[in-house]
Amino acid sequence: MKNNVVVFDLDGTLLDCDNHIIGGTETLALLQKLQANNYRLAICTGRLDHDIVAINNLYDLNINERISQNGAVFYQGDHLEATLLDKHSALALNQLLKNYPNVRVEMNTISNRYWHSDRDPDFPKEFYDSSIITQQDYGDIIPFQPVVLFLIVGQMEDLKAIQKEIIGRYENVDAIMTSATSLEVVPQGISKGKALERMYPEACVYAIGDSESDTSMAQYAKQFYYAGEGFDDGMKVNTITEALEDIVKKAGI
Incomplete structure (x- = not known):
């Protein structure tokens, strides 16, 4: 039996x-059909x-394999792997960013976001609020926490x-523009595609995305489906x- 993901x-x-499922019950039914036919x-x-x-949990998807923070953190069942900033x-990045007072700096660990102030109401909201708002210098936190990335928000x-x-x-480290107003500073070599390579080296992978950060999955998927604009390799x-x-349809199920 093929190892399909x-x-x-x-x-x-x-x-x-x-935050509603695109395609509603039709999409959910297709996901359930794939799971019933041993697709992970x-x-x-x-x-x-x-x-x-x-x-x-909200949509009862029964998914146990999860890739987060654009490939830096992933779970397979109860097994966790993460790539951290050393x-x-x-610490050096935290000092450097103090030279730019007009930007907002957030710091992500594996499980939390550290902020110095509340986010703008128009900023995307988390489904589960793990934010820790603190006036403590991030430099005092870094030695004790697994830091994954810095998110910097400001003008281009x-x-x-x-x-x-x-x-x-x-x-x-890499510094990647994730939008016109946001920059992520991450360990070098982190991407969604690299996470697929590490998690599914022997699997037949079908990947679906809609944004630039998703396109790295194309290299590691048997078939990459793209619902965005400006990318032709899929x-x-x-x-x-x-x-x-x-x-x-192609699986005949």
Whole structure:
């Protein structure tokens, strides 16, 4: 029997802007059909793991394999693996970012987000609130916590300057623009695609996404379905429902 896995993103792929399942009961029925035919399901997202758990429980998806923080953290059952920023780099980055007072800096550990102030109400909300709002310097926290990444929010001009400085100074971290107003500083080599490579080296993987961060999965999937714009290395679909229908049809189930 083939080791088949269907991996999909959350926001914009499985969930719409109101956090409802795109395709509704039809999508859920297709996921259940795949599971009934021994296809494993996995969610791969930029969110923290607890948000995957929340959606899994809300819609009774019965998914035990989860990739979070854009590939830096993943669970298979009760087994956890995470790629962290090394302590020296994290402390140095924290000091560097103090030179940019006009940006917001958040720090992610495996399970929590550390903030110095509340988020803007228009900022995407977590499904499970793990935020820790503190006036304590992140430098006092880093030695005691598993730091995964820094999220920097601000104007494009500031973010580009930070990105250039970090790339020029550090060999073991990446600075990735995740939107026009956000920059993520992560351990080098982290991506959703690399997470698939590590989790499913022998599996037949079908991957579904809608944004630039999802496109790294194309290299490691038998078939990559893309519901976004501006990427040609995959099968263009309108929704996750359309992708799941294609998988089911080709499998003859």
